[in-house]
Amino acid sequence: MTAQLIDGNALSQQLRTQVAQRVQALKAKGLTPGLAVVLVGDNPASQVYVRNKVKACQDSGLHSVLEKYEASMTEADLLARVEALNQDPSIHGILVQLPLPAHIDAQKVIEAISPAKDVDGFHMASAGALMTGMPGFWPCTPYGCMKMLESIQYNLKGKHAVVIGRSNIVGKPMALMLLQQNATVTICHSATPDLKAMTLQADVIVAAVGKRNVLTADMVKPGAVVLDVGMNRNDEGKLCGDVDFEGVKKVASYITPVPGGVGPMTITMLLVNTLEAAERAST
Numbered sequence: 074m075t076a077q078l079i080d081g082n083a084l085s086q087q088l089r090t091q092v093a094q095r096v097q098a099l100k101a102k103g104l105t106p107g108l109a110v111v112l113v114g115d116n117p118a119s120q121v122y123v124r125n126k127v128k129a130c131q132d133s134g135l136h137s138v139l140e141k142y143e144a145s146m147t148e149a150d151l152l153a154r155v156e157a158l159n160q161d162p163s164i165h166g167i168l169v170q171l172p173l174p175a176h177i178d179a180q181k182v183i184e185a186i187s188p189a190k191d192v193d194g195f196h197m198a199s200a201g202a203l204m205t206g207m208p209g210f211w212p213c214t215p216y217g218c219m220k221m222l223e224s225i226q227y228n229l230k231g232k233h234a235v236v237i238g239r240s241n242i243v244g245k246p247m248a249l250m251l252l253q254q255n256a257t258v259t260i261c262h263s264a265t266p267d268l269k270a271m272t273l274q275a276d277v278i279v280a281a282v283g284k285r286n287v288l289t290a291d292m293v294k295p296g297a298v299v300l301d302v303g304m305n306r307n308d309e310g311k312l313c314g315d316v317d318f319e320g321v322k323k324v325a326s327y328i329t330p331v332p333g334g335v336g337p338m339t340i341t342m343l344l345v346n347t348l349e350a351a352e353r354a355s356t
């Protein structure tokens with residue numbers, strides 16, 4: 074078997090076209106959705122991420138503001154900026170790029186964002202909404218994974234999904250979203266004694282660890298769907314995921330590549346959440 078690719082670039086393009094159309098419809102009513110991206114410090118990876126997010130907004134017709142601050146910015150000053158953005162009617166989504174410098178309590182900053190503008194979906198209110206099935210904002214990366222499953226019309230009902238990783242931004246919300254779609258969900262982590270025994274039972278595997286080759290072909294049931302969230306560098310310095318792509322694609326039915334898989338979907342879902350925030354604000 075050779076797995077079919079779930080192409081995150083192509084799917085993103087489709088979804089971003091829909092976003093652009095909805096943005097135009099809102100603009101016609103006099104409302105331009107706006108995203109504020111706040112970057113503190115000069116982490117090179119963060120600089121690339123925020124640039125990509127701002128560009129994606131511009132390409133889809135959203136208003137975007139990039140606020141850059143020195144790494145020495147105080148926590149109080151950052152909290153004051155977040156509060157000002159909470160009050161700004163031209164801004165519907167606020168994203169504070171993580172990681173923040175060590176002297177700033179990132180959780181405190183996230184909790185300062187108005188839940189109505191929490192388009193990253195990291196606020197406790199958003200986590201609670203996901204947990205209880207109430208309306209809120211879903212974290213963009215697992216939300217993007219769900220869209221990828223939807224794109225292949227995968228019915229999760231009665232299927233066994235194994236999520237590798239339990240972070241608050243990927244693994245845990247991923248598991249809750251799969252559960253909401255009636256999958257039976259297993260969450261694995263660094264203290265899972267026999268990962269292979271778990272993954273071999275899975276119809277769907279989501280790898281969100283941050284280590285190369287966490288998932289190899291011998292760990293995958295033939296025909297399983299494999300989503301690779303990981304972002305790592307191989308020996309040549311090239312971007313790669315958590316999954317041994319070349320091996321696993323011979324066993325899986327569908328697989329996401331890295332790059333060009335979950336990564337572009339994350340930014341796309343940020344646009345979707347920001348648009349949604351603006352639509353909610355307009356009603």
Ligand code: NAP
Pocket residue numbers: 214237238239240241242243244261262263264265268281282283284287302303304305335336337339
């Ligand atoms: P994280 O907070 O470091 O969490 C990693 C998780 O993996 C933890 O739960 C950890 O377990 C678990 N883990 C570590 N070693 C393991 C092992 N050998 N077997 C099973 N589980 C293991 O990372 P994250 O923020 O969730 O991100 C995960 C990866 O996704 C990273 O590569 C990150 O760069 C990438 N990512 C990509 C996107 C995207 O847009 N494509 C977005 C976000 C993140 P413990 O909890 O026990 O420590």
